[in-house]
Amino acid sequence: MGEKIIDRDIECDKICNLFNSDKYNVFFVYSKTGVGKSFLTKELSYRFSANKTCINIINTQKNNSSKDNEGEFISSIFNTFVRYMYNNKADLKKRTFEYFLKKNKSIKKKSIEKLMSSIDYNSIKRTTFLNIVKHFVNKIFKTFEYNEEGYFNLNDKDTLIIAYNYIIYVLNFGDVFWSIDNFQNIDSYSKQLLREIISLQPKTNITIIEYTIVNDSDYTELIEINSNYKLIGINSTLFELPNMDSSEINEILDTIKVNIAHEYIFFYDAKQYYLNESDGNLFKLIEYKITYNTKHDYSDPIIKKINSLTPDQKYILYLIALSGGKISKIQLDNIINRSKNIVIVCYNEQYSKLINDVHLLQESQGFVNFTHASILDTINKYNDLKNPQVLLAYRNLTEYHSIKMTSDIIDINHKFESINLILNLTYRYNPKEIIQYLKITIPYLYEKISPVSLMKYIFRYIEFIKNDFDNKLDELYFIMRFCFNYYLYQECLQIINIIKSKSSNYSIYLLNVYEINALEYLENHNMVIQKCENLIKQDISDKEKYIYYLLLIGSYRSINLKDKSIFYAHEIQKIKDYQSYNEYGIYLRLTETYMEREEALPYLKKSIKHFIKTNDVFNEIKSRITYSFLLAVTQDIQSAKDELEIAKNKSKENNFLNFSIVFLLNQSALDILNNEYGLSVESNLQQAEISTNSPYDKLLIVTLRLINAVESKYKSIIPSLILKINEYIQYESDKHLLALVMYNLFLYYSILNDEKNKNKYLEFAQQYAHYNTTVRYKLVGKINSKQSALFNIKWVVGFTFFWNVDI
Secondary structure (H helix, E strand, O other): OOOOOOOOHHHHHHHHHHHHOOOOOEEEEEEOOOOOHHHHHHHHHHHHOOOOEEEEEOOOOOOOOOOOOOOHHHHHHHHHHHHHHHHOHHHHHHHOHHHHHHHOOOOOHHHHHHHHHHHHHHHHOOOOHHHHHHHHHHHHHHHHHOOOOOOOOOOOHHHHHHHHHHHHHHHOOOOEEEEEOOHHHOOHHHHHHHHHHHHHOOOOOEEEEEEEOOOHHHHHHHHHHHHHHHHOOOOEEEEEOOOOOHHHHHHHHHHOOOOOOOHHHHHHHHHHHHHHOOOOOHHHHHHHHHHOOOOOOOOOHHHHHHHOOOHHHHHHHHHHHHOOOEEEHHHHHHHHHHOOOOOOOOHHHHHHHHHHOOOOEEEEOOEEEEOOHHHHHHHHHOOOOOOHHHHHHHHHHHHHHHHHHOOOOOOHHHHHHHHHHHHHHHHHHOHHHHHHHHHHHHHHEOOOEOHHHHHHHHHHHHHHOOOOHHHHHHHHHHHHHHHHHOOOHHHHHHHHHHHHHHOOOOOHHHHHHHHHHHHHHOOOHHHHHHHHHHHOOOOOOHHHHHHHHHHHHHHHHHOOOHHHHHHHHHHHHOOOOHHHOOOHHHHHHOHHHHOOHHHHHHHHHHHHHHHHHOOOHHHHHHHHHHHHHHHHHHOOHHHHHHHHHHHHHHHHHOOOHHHHHHHHHHHHHHHHHOOOOOHHHHHHHHHHHHHOOOHHHHHHHHHHHHHHHHHHOOHHHHHHHHHHHHHHHHHOOOHHHHHHHHHHHHHHHHHOOOHHHHHHHHHHHHHHHHHOHHHHHHHOOOOOHHHHHHHOOOOOOOOOOOOOOOO
């Protein structure tokens, strides 16, 4: 390990004792930048190396405001595990990715091809499954021939799930010490998957998660994260790494060899600097020694170093800082050499000095980053466009990445890297352009971007235009529709309230319909009914009445008042030429809410034909999805699958990404209903779960995952699924779904012969059975002949279909 500069034996002992006492196996080690988290982790790794497989997953040295791309960190874990196991395959053969693939031949060949495509797609797509495995193993450690980043990108949720399952496979050996740094920068998808991965690992593993605290909100977030880990049964704890005290600083300073006149003055100044100016940052203490030249000078040593640089060297630093703290050397060269705004004389020499002379940069495996996160934090404090080097870096970065993000020849990962970077740059420096770039992200939603993660940029834009709302109504309407279309209903309501309170020129009708639809999705049915019934009393057009009647049909059905749904269906029929409206197709679709499902089938067929005639593909797809559900429960499942496939193809042709979750969920429900279980169902449901923001969908998805896990005998994931059901159920008020969930939990505990929980969930199922016909029939041991397919299996299966009204 080399000479110790920092002694963290006391902290190491505490963590080892807590782990060995079986109290905790997941430690959130937190402190400010530079206090010694990484050293502590290395010391722990050394201690555990005798009986653990020790792996350190490095996240780039970014400041807290710059998050990773979606799924990027799971990709980092996956690649680190793959490389480590390959390099140690003599001892860890059964943990290699090659062995995993051979053992899990049910993994789709298409998914593996996607995973390999960043290496050598043209040769891979012509090979058989086994040849793909061999090709992969032969090429994986020569990735610079194929991929400038040197590791495999997870191009979509399909490949993300392969990586997820391989990580769990490795961890299940139960002897792994693994550490994660810069947890605060991990993307939301990866955080969600990481929590589940950690919950599934054996308690004999030990996980160290480093978290850098910048302000009080970071600490608040960390407390919440730890609480959420505990909520699903993870033995996690917060572990604060304190600053060194005065006596420890004396020991550290004694180890630093200096060649300075009047050493005693230096040691006095260094101690004063550490205790009063450095915020406990040991890296800055070392830098203080390097830059020390004037007694009683307590200025920041990193700033002193930067101020001593040439303008060209500063420009290079700012390019890297604005890129998030890490950039490929190839990309850095391209930006500098292709720039029209600045020419760096002797670029290679200037770059070399930053690495070898002032030691601000380091290069490894084709990437350039700062030698310590403290350098990036310091630079980011002073990154202002008034600085000419910062302005040049900003202009040249946005120009370079604007070309990449719109290029047809750039792969999706590099394209999204550019989108994400430009969004972060515009967030800080030029918020008026946020919506322009936001629109470019839409084709990548769900696959590479979580819609909820974009709200940070949206609210930054709204803050920027707060004094000009009337002139920005089109942009605000775009944001409202964006939130609604991507299931961000609470955020949609926030935007509507902003428009109503800040603008004087908006469309009342437009906002009312979006507001009521959002409230409907949030299960505020009584509020929807009250608003709609007040509106239909006013002097409004037949078109508006038509919309509000449709909303009332769905809302009354949601609270199980079918007679009121029928009443408003008859009110629609009183509207002159009601069949000539485009909304007539929605009216036909909503017959499913108040008719027997077999009786509603022909109306759904008419709904599909109506939307084909009016060329409304979006609503045609919705009606086909609902028709597929009706076919499944009334006739044969194969016809339902065929109809869902037609809807899926039309959605793909028209780039309607917001249906992807519905297809994954309903396909899985059809498989389960057909007694088809296994990895394919689990993979589809995992993808759906990490893609949705809807509490309803999450609860239904995890319940279907439980059914599949029980039938497929995936015993290891069942405890985690039970915990997640109990977590999601707190946020769901839909009694139809609650009946389904409670009945399935009753069945699960019946299988276990757990009388206490069996009776508990039976009582809940009986309480909610009034809202779910299938549950009601099953509880009394009868079969509903009009929905016989739902009784082919003992479980109760749910689908997603559409009662809402589109504008």
